Amino acid sequence: MGLTSVLHKINTSRDRGFPWSAPSWPETLPRPAPERRLGVDYPTEWARRYPARLLRAIVFDNLTRPVTHLVASPEVRGAEMLALVEPPAIFVANHASHLDTPLLLSVLPARFRHNTVVAAAADHFFDRRWKAHVWALALAAVPIERQRVNRRSADLAADLIERGWNLIIYPEGSRSPDGWFQPFRAGAAYLAARTGCRVVPVHIDGTFRILPRDSHGLRRSPTHVTFGTPMSAEAGEDARRLGTRIEEALGILADESRSDFWSARLRAASGTTTSPRGPDASPWRRSWALGPSPEQHDETDERRWAIKPKPDSASRRGLGLPRQGGSAAARNKTSRTTR
Amino acid sequence: MKALVFERNLARFAASRVVSSLAGSGKGVSVAPLRLTDLEAPALRGPGWHRVRPRLAGICGSDLATIDGHSSRYFEDLVSFPFVPGHEIVGVIEESFGANGAIASSALAPGARVVIESVIGCIPRGIDPPCSACAQGRSGGCERVGFGHISPGLQIGYCADTGGGWSNAGLVAHETQLHAVPDELSDEEAVMIEPTACAVHAAIRAEVNPGDTVAVLGAGTLGLTTVAALRSLTEPGALFVGAKHPHQRRLAEELGADTAVPPAQLGRAVRRQSRSLAVSERSHQLTGGADVVVDCVGSAESVTEALSIVRPRGRLVLVGMPGNIRIDLAPLWHRELILTGAYAYGTEELADGTRRTFDLAMEVVARCRLGRLVSARYPLDRFEEALAHAGAAGRRGAVKIVFDLRRAPTGRSDPSTGTTRPAIRVASKPALSLPRRRTRVLTTRPRTRKEATP
Amino acid sequence: MSPRPGFVLEVDGSTPPTLFWHGEGLRLERLPLGSRVLYPPEPLDPLADPAGAIRHALEHPLGGSEPLKVLLRPGMRLVIAFDDVSLPLPPMRRPDNRQLVLEQVLDVAAEAGVDDVVLIAALSLHRRMTEPELRHALGNRIYDAFAPHGLLLQHDAEDPTNLVHLGVTDLGEDVEINRLAAQCDLLVYVNITLVAMDGGHKSVATGLASYRSVRHHHNARTMALSRSFMDQDHSELHSSNWRMGRLIRESGVKVFQIETTLNTDTFPEQFRFLQRREWEWTGADRAAFLAASKGLKSVPERISRSILHGVKSPYRMTSVQAGEVEAVHARTTENVYAQQLVEIEGQADVLTMGLPYVGPYNVNSIMNPILVACLGLGYFFNLYLGKPLVREGGAVIMSHPTPWAFHPGHHPSYIDFFEQVLSETTDPAEIGKYEESFATDPWYVHLYRTGHAYHGAHPFFMWYWCAHALEHLSAVIVVGGDRAAVRRLGFKPASTMADALEMASDVVGPDPSVTHVHAPPLLMAQVS
Structure with missing residues (x-):
């Protein structure tokens, strides 16, 4: 009853109209x-002022950071x-997951x-x-235009670094x-x-297993962060x-995170570093070439924390009507249909 | 002479509602405003009226709802207190107006065994000209219910002036309400005619096309007689019945159901038969379904179930009386369903002409031997037991419980018998805590009605 | 100490009560003096280096097949099919045999530069596997490499565009299998043979077949002639599959079969008493039994079910062989027999069995009454070579709660079969007339293809599975079952084992001889 009456009040107050609600614009004007x-x-200046920084630091150190370390x-x-680096610095990293940041x-x-x-990315975030x-x-x-060079976003970033x-x-x-x-x-x-x-190249390995693109749940998995x-x-x-040098440096770091510093350097020197862009082959072989995940052969099924309902159980079942057509991407990953 | 009288007493009405909710249907009688009292038969009201002494009088679901305090407030102004319940009646004519003469039909002479169309339409009420429904013989659809020279009351058994079936004393009925019972029919069969007439009307209202899939929810008296009527008067391709109790399923199949299953299985049986899909694997809402669903329960659950198993543009007939229930009507809107009620009886339009519903019902009762649905008879003074039995009929393996009024009343006889008084004796006594209730509509009419009654 | 073989115990006055599985519960029953109890052999030692054994099998295939490496070349179409969630039982601890074998096969394929690879779960008419089930069977590495690219498929026996009719056998049986499997350059099948029925030509001819094809051997006649269907030399089910398998081979489908076997190390440490002989139970075993039986009884069924379905078996691989189907399967069957066979002399009047919580068709699901019947009269009854453990006209006593309960998502057609068909008749030969309408019911087809439901005809198969037993026996009694459900199955309910034996003696005569199958762990009786 309490809730209904509150809702009712809100409803009626909305009906009260101007000046309790915003005016509508005369149609002739x-x-x-x-x-x-x-x-x-989007102006982000406010988020770099002291109150916002304090709040961010508190939340990050007490919540985001421990959770990230746990997962x-x-x-x-x-x-x-x-x-050896004096701020400011630009950290340049590979990107496989929302967890990277x-x-x-x-x-x-x-x-x-x-x-x-x-x-x-300005268009996403x-x-x-x-x-x-x-x-x-x-x-x-801070918003960065990723499709084309945008003076405003470049100026903003450069200004912030300065x-x-x-x-x-x-x-x-x-x-x-x-x-x-x-x-x-x-x-x-x-x-x-x-x-x-100064540019610091950073290679992040393992976040792809935890929260890849289009994933619906978190999976605990160890990660490696290698600073160059x-x-x-x-x-x-x-x-x-x-730019080419940065990309090369990240490629060597990727090699190092899979092996060790010395053999990565040896391969780099002899020009035999495997391409961090992966083999030029069919999708399954590219995935296969990533190598075994470190949690090999667990005796138990690992826990997954579902963030969104899986398409398999929820969206398909929601109304349960047979799905007509639909894009291939929208289909169940293990659908019975042929490729 | 004894009769059960239902009075207007809001406190006891509420108490019976509480008790029956806690203890079960039929148990509300211990606190309900119903009592066994000494009573004289009402006086004959004029030409064409007869006094009938009941032989058997059934206990109907609507009677139980009234006694349990669960009846809809819709009926509040359509009944008049105090009344003697009981509208499923077979009885014998004791006296006709005008003594020996002025009898309309020789079949309706004193001593004749009759069944009663309890609905009180325009003609018994003395309304002339009758409303259009009554003019066509459809007294169930009367537009003047509650007017005329009789107190409000949908039927005999809800009206203060006519008396009702739960009485040794007798009741009065108009000749248009009486049907002579052929000798071949036993009293048990005859008492089933009135409920069967409701079922016959429902079966006709269902407008079943030959070959249709029909599902009936509920297999109490109404459900079972509806099954018999559907099988006798229509040609369903498949007739499913959802029935809670094993004896109900057995009877349903004997009376013509193709498959009788527990209610939880009905949706699946209909889905299989109609080769329909369901909207999801955990939902009972079918995408197709039965062509016609007849709900003989009238609860929120049964109507919801009915809505989910009827095909789009299918027909849903409510035979069981739904009260104030809460249901989601989205399927009705989305599937363009036809939802219709089916109340009482009158005259039916059939392909080969019109017939009185009661005549059809007599045929169905005779053909299907519906007298077997009468499970137990009680004398009037054991009414508490009778009502408890009726309230738990399904669970106790019974269908129809009736009062047996054929023997002379037992116990002490009332010394005051012999006096003739208008209507029910207690009606005019100030001893009654509440005055007789009138409909609000009536108050706009000149208060001359009482004077008009003899 | 080397593992001891299975043996037959004759119950005497000093024999402790015998352990009976009872669905999600456990019971101790005293069998009459002189009853014989079949105990399974102890687990054989597993392969010390399964990865090495698999590599060896792939490089040295049987039956004149070339090594896998030689069969693979860039540009070819490779299809790898694998057994579904019905194997093994209970599900084994990671890594599953399928993961171990598949990873090696894929390594060879990657080395050979095979780009066009598709994985297919050979479901036949079973339900689709869920993501966690696939991850468990295949491992995350394989799942993550294939599923996101749409290369991990589940066989669909109701997708007309994705099936190929390869021909008709000499006996008029249609052979129709998955299009990808039929039209690839090489079909690798990765199998787990838990019982002697699995594997061989049945893998492809049933696992990847359409309903139209499967119904030729999944019917009352075939199953009544399969004596037993665990004994492939005397099984009409297998003869039919072998005819089909040979036709598949002749129509040009190249199959590289990889079969693995498991030992009988079925239960993890906390349930270890389940595979020990009662008189050898230690104090810890007795405590574990009391804790398990009381604990499982005191919690709601839903919880005890989820506890038990969470049990992962410590099974380990005892052999792996690869190559041509028939040669591989002959070796596999030897290895299964080596682990599971127990010899027993003579048939009994009464066979008793305690049915566990899981069968092939209710992994992570509810064991409904039809599955109870199938597990008892289909699987347990048929675990014999030679002749049945119980004489013709004898009785079977099964212990299972047999609840009137169904998983609506997994077994929708079972509910209607139970309510609408078994209420009419329980004769396997009679029910066939309803099968067509169930198999083509659009709702079951929809749920099978897009949800996780068994095919509409599957409950009929379950009942056909019982055909041999129903023909052979004169009474089936269920101890401790839901009475209404047991009666619907056409069986007799009994409250206690003693009552059940009394009821059985009405049928088989006084003082009946009794044999009890002390399983699981699984065993197979060689009856002489």
């Missing part, structure tokens, strides 16, 4: 288009090199962790007001569909060349050349 401050135009149990290599932030030393902004608010506050995300903020950026532009690297984009190298700031030697643009080096 032209109405200017509403200002849409989303995407790259991903990261093993960190090469973090000692960070002692919290994981990378959680293994950074405190002096970096709380002064770092994250380059986030800043397409709705509430999402923009959440990501700006939670991860200090003002002393560290930056995390994923040059692949989106999460890997199969765990292997995708082609790198030029943005990270451009920023490094423009600001002269900090690098910066050499004299006369342009962004393209630097």
